[in-house]
Amino acid sequence: MAISSLAQRALERDGLGPIRDTVLSGERISDADALRLFEATDLAAVGALANHVRERRHGDLAFYNRNVHLNPTNVCVASCKFCSFARKEGETASPGYTMSVDEAVEKVLSRRPLGITEVHMVAGLHPTLPWEYYTELLRRIRAAWPELTIKAFTAIEIHFWAEKYGKSYAQVLTELRDAGLDTMPGGGAEIFAPRVRRKICDDKATADQWIEIHRTAHRLGIKTNSTMLYGHIEQLEERVDHLRRLRELQDETRGFQVFIPLAFHPEHNMIGKAFPKPTGYDALRTLAVARLYLDNFDHVKAYWVSLGERLAQTALAFGVDDLDGTVLEERIYHMAGSTVPQALSEKTLHELIRAAGRVPAERDSHYRILKRFETAAA
């Protein structure tokens, strides 16, 4: 748990001694501190500091869950420049798809024998589906599988439906909750800075709207996740601004469960040619700085689909305590060129976690521990 003297000296050498002292005393670091950490040259030293915080909170535990992804449609009216998943209605060269409610429910229920505890469901902004499509989908899954946690729909979808169906955010969320929604994923946050949003996603919910929807969800008792899409046109200052807005909302509501930095993937989208995939160095420092700055977040996740299994595993020493889960049938990153498997078995997750010197802990969607696997035999 202690930081090695080597790392202590490296932090001193980088001029990060005062930030180290702030972190070790349990105080909050500033925006300027976060920027300094992003710019630090000694990644291992910053990682050691983040690891200290991670171990202070969670010891050696590394969390995962047994989950399945479902994307009922990829038809979307928006044109986010980084997106490889969406298709326009009527597109013929590379047509989109829309599942019927029956098909979507059937797909989720078919995973029941695998011991899944959560379905993660997000979709495109479909121009013609009726509101009842979404509520019926939730209602039918809930009725058929009452104990399954339904984590569904980003703030971007909530905003789109509020406008389209003439409802307030609270109405949309309440009707979804009454139909079966338990928690919300954190997608659609991208980078909050208006300069960036104007360039990469100017025709969907704004940062203020994203924040307001999560605030409303928290007020209604719906816990949510949070994300940041990094490694494209944003500046480091804009990453810090993004983290600041999340930390401020968390101070206000305590409704976020986890922060998940998402690495930009460059294939099959409009800006991919201009920007390579973020480096492993960038991924690890982003996770480490997030762990150090977001002092009111319990969990920081390395989404293995976004990073690859090995980098996600390494991140367990850079502030990360969660690897996401089995993630059966991921589509969004795979359509952007991800070459990682479409799912990981629980056994593989255990092996990755153990090889990193951590103890696997299966969690539910609210981070309650379902089972700790102290020994390999367990």
Ligand code: SF4
């Ligand atoms: S990121 Fe979401 S909102 Fe944007 S184009 Fe893709 S599916 Fe549509």
